[in-house]
Amino acid sequence: MADEMTAEPDLARRLAAEAVGSFFLFCVVIGSGIMGETLSGGNVAIALLGNTLATGAILFVIILIFAPLSGAHFNPAVTLVFLVRRELSVRDAILYVLAQLVGGIIGVWAAHLMFDLDILQFSTKARTGTGQWAGEAIATFGLLMTILGAVRYRPTWVAPAVGLYISAGYWFTSSTSFANPAITIARGLSDTFAGIAPADIGPFLIAQIFGALIAAGLGGWLFSQQTSPDSAKIRA
Structure with a gap:
């Protein structure tokens, strides 16, 4: 029984959790x-x-619930970093991203359904320019550094840390911190407050991947196993 409780969930359950x-x-x-x-x-x-309060709150809840199953990525940038760190296989990473996209797009359609909007639509909201691209790179970099640092030193605080970081990101970044390639694509399918015009999605994705890879490199060094958790205790 103990072995069953500690065994890693099978792939089907992990993908369901991501979706x-x-x-x-x-x-x-x-x-x-x-x-x-x-x-x-x-x-x-x-x-x-x-928008900020609701997003931060749901991140806390879904990470708390699903982290023991799939790691609670919900974000291809997060999945990419764990792939680079060799903590996820190429096959599983691809399936994670597909699950995130499929589950997320259905979530967008569900929101449209609840508010009596056309389920199928495309955004007309322009989000472009060097400032917003820089905002996305910084937002994604900060999100991944938050995750890597919390996982290394305060694993029980990952859910609140991510929820709080994204809540802050809505306000300190010019792009309102999408920081997630899957949700960027899905927002292109919603001509609402949180949407993004499909033509503007590409540069956002490039900026997000760039920020994630920088975090993978710096975080891998900064939060390496050579650094003792005891040395990271907060000192008054």
């Missing part, structure tokens, strides 16, 4: 954006605040 978690994450990002824009009376700051 279901992505479903809720993407559904909340789009749905809270629609709700925020509807209730804010044209005040974009209020709409963004609602």
Whole structure:
């Protein structure tokens, strides 16, 4: 019985966890954006605040629930970094990304359904320019550094750390911190508050992958196994 409890979940359950978690994450990002824009009376700051709080909260919940199953990636950039670190096989990484995309896009469609919008649509919201591309690179870099550092030294704090980081990212980055190639693609399928025009998706993806790879290199060195967790204790 003990061996069954400690064994790694089979691939089917890990993929299901990635799909279901992505479903809720993407559904909340789009749905809270629609709700925020509807209730804010044209005040974009209020709409963004609602979008922020909902996204940070759902990240906390789904990471807490699904991390023991799949590692709670819900993000191809995260999956890429764990592939580079050789903690995930190429086959599993590809399947993780497919599960994230499929589950997430269904989540976008579910948000449209709940708010009586056309289920199939494309965004017309322009998000482009050097500033926003830099914002995405920095946002993704920071997200992966948060994950790698928390996994190394404070594994029980990964869920709150990621939720708080993305909540901050909505406000300190020019791009509102997509930091996720799968959700960037899915947002292109929603002509709502959180959408992005399909023509603007490519540079966002490049910036996100760049930020993730920089984090993989720096984080691999900074949070290496040669660094004792005891040396990272917070000192007053």
